[in-house]
Amino acid sequence: MEDLPVTTVVALAGFLAGTVFGATANKTNFCTMGSLSDIVFMGDYSRFRSWLLAMAVAIAGAQAMHMTGMIDLYESIYLTPNLGWLGAIIGGLMFGFGMTMAGGCAGKNLIRVGGGNLKSIVVVMVMGIFGYMTLRGLIGLARLELETSNLDLSEMGLASQGMVDLIAAAIGSEAEGIRLGVAAVVVLGLLAYCFKNAEFRSSPGNVLGGLIIGAMVPVGWWITGVLGADEFDPMPLFSFTFVSPAGESIQYLMTFTGATINFGIATVGGVILGSFLVAAGGRTFRIESFTDSDDMIRHLFGAALMGTGGIIALGCTIGQGLTGMSTLALGSLIALVSIILGGLIGLKYMEEGTLGGALKALVTRA
Numbered sequence: 001m002e003d004l005p006v007t008t009v010v011a012l013a014g015f016l017a018g019t020v021f022g023a024t025a026n027k028t029n030f031c032t033m034g035s036l037s038d039i040v041f042m043g044d045y046s047r048f049r050s051w052l053l054a055m056a057v058a059i060a061g062a063q064a065m066h067m068t069g070m071i072d073l074y075e076s077i078y079l080t081p082n083l084g085w086l087g088a089i090i091g092g093l094m095f096g097f098g099m100t101m102a103g104g105c106a107g108k109n110l111i112r113v114g115g116g117n118l119k120s121i122v123v124v125m126v127m128g129i130f131g132y133m134t135l136r137g138l139i140g141l142a143r144l145e146l147e148t149s150n151l152d153l154s155e156m157g158l159a160s161q162g163m164v165d166l167i168a169a170a171i172g173s174e175a176e177g178i179r180l181g182v183a184a185v186v187v188l189g190l191l192a193y194c195f196k197n198a199e200f201r202s203s204p205g206n207v208l209g210g211l212i213i214g215a216m217v218p219v220g221w222w223i224t225g226v227l228g229a230d231e232f233d234p235m236p237l238f239s240f241t242f243v244s245p246a247g248e249s250i251q252y253l254m255t256f257t258g259a260t261i262n263f264g265i266a267t268v269g270g271v272i273l274g275s276f277l278v279a280a281g282g283r284t285f286r287i288e289s290f291t292d293s294d295d296m297i298r299h300l301f302g303a304a305l306m307g308t309g310g311i312i313a314l315g316c317t318i319g320q321g322l323t324g325m326s327t328l329a330l331g332s333l334i335a336l337v338s339i340i341l342g343g344l345i346g347l348k349y350m351e352e353g354t355l356g357g358a359l360k361a362l363v364t365r366a
Contacts, residue, residue: 006230007260013223014263018270019105019277021240022114026275027282028209030054031108032248032317033099040351049194050206055325056190059212062239062326063183064222067176071225075237077314078329079160081153087146087312088320088335094309095243096314096342100350101302102127105317106242106310110268114275118289122296123303124246130307132247143312161330183328216240217326224263238263239326241319242271243310265328313338 004012024030028050035047066073073079099105102123104112109127113122133139153161158169164182168175194210195201220239228235245264252259279285290296310316313335315324321339324332348358 006228006233006235007262010223010228010235010263011261011266013227014061014220015270015273017216017219018267019274020270021213021267022111022271022274022276023278024209024216025107025111025271026115026278028205028212030209030213031104032109032321032339033104033108033218033343036340037100037347040126040347044081045197046200046206049197049200050090050203050210051209051321052190053194053215055322056187057192057211058217058322058326059178059183059190059328060187061215062217063179063328065218065221065225071221071237073162073221073237073327074160075225076122076327078324078327078332079162081158081160083151083153083161083331084149084314085151085334086149087143088314088331089338090146091309091311091313092320092335092338093298093342093345094305095313096309096339096344097346097349098302098305098342099317099339100343100346101298102306103299103302106246106306107271107316107318110242110246110271111275112275114136114272116285116287117277118286118287119295119299122290123299123306125250126300126303127243127307127310128246128248128250129310130304131243132251132307134311135244136246139308146312161334163328163330168328186328195217199288204281214322215323220263220323221326222333228263235263239323240267241315241323242268243307243316243319247307309342320347 029047031047032051035051038044038047062073095105103119104110106124106127109120109123113124130139134143159165159175161238162175164179165175167182168178171178181321200206217239221237224235224238241264245268248262249265249268252261252265276285290299306316312320313320314331315321315335317339320332321336325336344362345355345358348361349355352358352361
């Protein structure tokens with residue numbers, strides 16, 4: 001592999017990591033939207049705990065790699081001093097609501113593509129198109145307008161939007177001096193919440209899913225930050241996220257000649273393959289299509305919201321909820337909370353039939 005271009009090495013490693021991600025998510029039924037649905041309709045927090053376990057593993061791995069100098073998380077898009085708080089809120093709400101209309105988040109729909117779901121192929125394509133339109137096309141004008149509300153934390157003397165940096169500034173300390181303590185409190189708190197529940201402890205699928213999916217985030221950081229650390233042409237520091245890579249994958253397929261595959265595109269392909277291998281091996285591969293026109297319209301609407309919202313919020317349930325959170329960025333926390341709230345509103349909307357009814361039901365429940 002020493003003779004291969006660094007872009008090829010990163011792509012191959014990303015494809016393998018994506019395959020592990022897809023196979024694990026399919027086998028363990030790992031799904032953020034599904035976990036919220038379990039809570040709302042069944043009062044079951046097991047899959048939500050699996051997702052929080054993945055977050056704990058992602059944070060522990062990423063912070064350890066940063067503290068040992070293996071990677072520099074400040075080179076990621078999540079720790080810039082430019083805090084897009086409004087985009088995180090609006091984009092997060094859009095994405096969260098959209099994933100309920102589309103039957104799952106970006107990652108879950110990629111998993112379903114591998115399992116034979118034709119609806120998810122349409123969802124991924126529409127999500128990718130709208131994501132790319134928001135990133136570089138027509139909707140990008142609205143995104144740029146939202147960015148005028150961003151807070152430049154450097155004007156306040158802050159180097160980044162990292163919660164470690166914010167706490168350090170508040171107590172008059174150095175960020176690296178308290179990083180281990182802050183990360184330990186967050187990780188141990190998440191682990192305590194997950195494993196205090198006997199039902200979760202006795203659910204090997206949820207535990208294994210959380211551990212492996214969470215581990216894929218620092219693996220992604222390692223692939224781009226270490227394998228991709230070419231002296232002359234270094235790769236951008238990146239890990240798992242699916243909205244912008246879905247759009248880039250569509251563009252790559254249409255402009256293969258002269259196009260360059262990157263980590264994100266490779267992981268999209270890997271996730272689909274991994275899911276397919278598990279579905280085919282377990283004989284769960286099933287062709288599924290839209291039941292009627294209303295079903296199709298709902299999925300198209302959700303896909304458009306996910307594509308647009310995921311770019312505005314700088315990530316999806318994986319991109320912000322796991323990868324972004326692994327950096328302990330404030331913007332990622334804001335986006336994550338907004339995605340969860342949007343998802344809860346969407347689930348209640350599907351139950352109540354109106355947005356007003358959904359909001360009333362959530363307020364009453366709270």
